[in-house]
Amino acid sequence: MGELGQIARALEEMNVRTRTVLMLIRLEQMKAATVADMLGISLSAVNKHLAKGIARLAELRRRGDGES
Amino acid sequence: MSKKPAEPIDPSPPTVEQTASDTFVRRLHGEWTPADLTALEARLKRDPAYADAYARVKAAWDSLDTYAEVPELMAYREQAIAYARDASADRWLKVSPHTRNPWRNAAAAAGIALAIAAGWELSPYGYGSGHYQTDIGEQRIVELEDHSRIALDTATRLKVRYSDDARIVQLQEGQAQFSVAKDPARPFKVVAGNRTIIAIGTVFTVEYVDRKVHVALMEGKVAVVPAESEHSGNTRPSSFSPPAPSDGEGQGVRLEKGSAPGEKSRDDRNVTIELIAGEELRISRDGESTVSPKADIEAATAWREGKVIIRSETLGDAVRRLNRYSRRQIQIDDAALAAKLISGVFEAGDTQGFVSAIQRYLPVTVDESASRTIKLKLQIGPTGSASADRERSWQYDSPPDSHF
Numbered sequence: 299m300g301e302l303g304q305i306a307r308a309l310e311e312m313n314v315r316t317r318t319v320l321m322l323i324r325l326e327q328m329k330a331a332t333v334a335d336m337l338g339i340s341l342s343a344v345n346k347h348l349a350k351g352i353a354r355l356a357e358l359r360r361r362g363d364g365e366s
Numbered sequence: 367m368s369k370k371p372a373e374p375i376d377p378s379p380p381t382v383e384q385t386a387s388d389t390f391v392r393r394l395h396g397e398w399t400p401a402d403l404t405a406l407e408a409r410l411k412r413d414p415a416y417a418d419a420y421a422r423v424k425a426a427w428d429s430l431d432t433y434a435e436v437p438e439l440m441a442y443r444e445q446a447i448a449y450a451r452d453a454s455a456d457r458w459l460k461v462s463p464h465t466r467n468p469w470r471n472a473a474a475a476a477g478i479a480l481a482i483a484a485g486w487e488l489s490p491y492g493y494g495s496g497h498y499q500t501d502i503g504e505q506r507i508v509e510l511e512d513h514s515r516i517a518l519d520t521a522t523r524l525k526v527r528y529s530d531d532a533r534i535v536q537l538q539e540g541q542a543q544f545s546v547a548k549d550p551a552r553p554f555k556v557v558a559g560n561r562t563i564i565a566i567g568t569v570f571t572v573e574y575v576d577r578k579v580h581v582a583l584m585e586g587k588v589a590v591v592p593a594e595s596e597h598s599g600n601t602r603p604s605s606f607s608p609p610a611p612s613d614g615e616g617q618g619v620r621l622e623k624g625s626a627p628g629e630k631s632r633d634d635r636n637v638t639i640e641l642i643a644g645e646e647l648r649i650s651r652d653g654e655s656t657v658s659p660k661a662d663i664e665a666a667t668a669w670r671e672g673k674v675i676i677r678s679e680t681l682g683d684a685v686r687r688l689n690r691y692s693r694r695q696i697q698i699d700d701a702a703l704a705a706k707l708i709s710g711v712f713e714a715g716d717t718q719g720f721v722s723a724i725q726r727y728l729p730v731t732v733d734e735s736a737s738r739t740i741k742l743k744l745q746i747g748p749t750g751s752a753s754a755d756r757e758r759s760w761q762y763d764s765p766p767d768s769h770f
Contacts, residue, residue, distance in 0.1 A: 301429060306438040314449060321446035324430045325439065330395050336450040345391050353387035355426035356419065360383065 304358050312351060319344055320351035386419040390427070499523040500540070503691050503715050505669070514554060515545040519573075519669045520691045520714065528552075540690070541573040541669060546586075561649060562593040568643075571666050576686060579649040582666035583641045590639045590647060590655075674712045681706045681724070685742075691715040696740050703730065703744040 309317050315337065322328045322336075323344075334344045380388075389406060392398060410417040433439050498508050500518045508516045510526065512533065518524065522540025527533075531551065535544070537558045546554040546565045556563040558574035558581075568586025572579070581590060639655060641647055646661030665675040674691070676684045682704030685696045691714040698704045706728060712720050721732055721740055733741040 302433050302436060302438065305429060305433060309439075309442050314445075317442060318446040318449045320430075321439075321443050322450060324427070325434050325443050326447070333450070337453050345395055348395075349384065349387040349391040352390065352423055352426050353381065353384040355429070356383040356387060356422040357381060359422040359425060360419070 305355060308355050308358050312354060313347075315339075316347045316351045316354075319347035323348055382415055382419040383423060386416060386423045390420065390423045495526050495528050497523070497525050502693055510547075512547045512549055512552075514547040517543040517545075517670060519543075537572055537574045539574060541571065541575065543569070543571040543667065543670065545569045557593045559649070560593045560653070562591050564589045564591060570641075573666075575690070577651045580646070580666070581641065581648075582646040582661040582663060583643050584663060584667070585643050587643070588641050590641065592638075668711075669714060672714050674714050675710075676712070677709050678707050679709070680704060681708050681728070684708055688712065688714075688717065688720050692717040694738055694740060696721065696742060698742045700742075700744045703728070703742060 309320075312320070318337070319333055322333045323330060330341055330344045330348070334341045337344070389402075393402070393406070406420075410420060430439070434443075498506075498516070498518060500506055500520055500522050502521050504520060506518050508518065508526075510516065510533075511528065514533070516524070516526075516535065519541035522542055523538040524540070524542060525536040525538065527536070529552075533549070533552050533554045535542075535554075535556045537556055542556075544554070544556060544565070546568050554565045556565070556572050558572050558579045559577055561579050563570070563572060563581055565586065565588040568588055569584040570586075570588055571582050571584075574580075581588070639647060639657060641657065644659070644661055644663070646658050646666065647655060648658075649655045662675075662677065665677060668675040674687055676687070679687075682698060685698060685704075689695045694717045696717060708724070708727075710723060712723070717740065721742070724730055724742065725732060729745040731743045731745050733743065
């Protein structure tokens, strides 16, 4: 599986809130505080979701299928 | 809305990637001291497994950006926006109009048209007083409580103040088109820099960029007066009483308007200038104003169709206009190059297309090594000076996958 397929699958399997935080912060360039505000969760929860989401994507790289 | 219970975030023991990712996020979002950096660097040195994991975390972070625009990720971005919008829906009911709307950035970045934020949909009064703004590449239309409409172009900020006896919009930056509902008791005023445009029942655009004001009138009649007296309060400038609702072609009093045909420039910033449909007014940074009896309405409203029309402008001015639509900025370090005149029709946001066109017609070298800027330089060599000040003109058709 290519890198994109791998990312897409990981996102699909992610908890929706984790994925939401990851998308909003990474790709919509939102501030963590804004995301916390909108989701009604704490700033630290936002950062935990973010770290968890990135970690998941990083773990897939370790298994290395498709990643050069 | 009932508060959702907190979810357990990480029940399993952390993997090395999770540890690395925690640090990565902490570094990203503040609470990061020089001591933290020293500690991280030390750990990266002595713990190869951690260093590898940290590298994978960083690669994962970067890879998301690489695929930001592919359909798979766009779908998740849209979903994320919808999810967060639903989650915050009830908060919108309590939101004050002065609160910045975080949706606009998200919608703009994802290229999704979120015409009306959830809370406003539920308001019986439409948009009222408050701040409105668009992000780079975003356009939106705001319908105010009196059914006047404001279309905001890219990177535009404005402030609306409605009261019983006045409707005042302060255009802080950017460009907007105003379709004004008739209300003789409450003149509609747009303040741009040190000018105020006063209108009754009319359609016009105002651009305020780089402290230059440009007004083009499509319908009705407006008067442009000095804005000093508008900043502090509601006192109307004594030299002007709002025109009666227009009954056709330019029958009203033409205050201070010269009788000579054609363009007329003046540098007195204290005069009142009245415009009728089809006219345009430009005011330079120094306050010199020029009225043209025949407005280039096509150029003035091209942005509504996602186009930028440039007619005999310096490359510097053209780039400044194009840059307003794009996160990737064109930079010109060369005054001689910036002063060259160009004309053309461009897709707003298609920075690449613009640069390619410039490359075809001007002796420039393009440096695209930086991700956020494209640098243009005049080519040094015998070909550089021959056609130095000739105007370049072309029609550039953007490819269909233009991303605006």
